[in-house]
Amino acid sequence: MIESTPELANLVLESHAANEHTSAAAAAIAVGLAALGAGYAERGIGAAAVGAIAEDDDMFVPGIVMTVLPETLVIFAIVVIFLMP
DSSP states (O other): OGGGHHHHHHHHHHHHHHTHHHHHHHHHHHHHHHHHHHHHHHHHHHHHHHHHHHHOGGGHHHHHHHHHTTHHHHHHHHHHHHHOO
16 A cells, blocks of 8 residues: 555545646635535524623623624635645
8 A cells, every 4th residue: 555655646646636627616615615605604693692782781892702603714714725735
């Protein structure tokens, strides 16, 4: 197995070079799905934060922090795209 590692590495590199457009499309779909998931999460969190702020003004900062938290998923997805070769 160890002696066939260079051939396997060359095979992977050749297939990666042939599929550059496919990997770009996959990255775009991944970021889009991450954004949809973050938006879905923010929908419920935002409604709860507005309700908490309406009852107590001291809940403004925790409400904003909890609303922004799911958006980090999209930021991480974009960072992963730039880290991909």
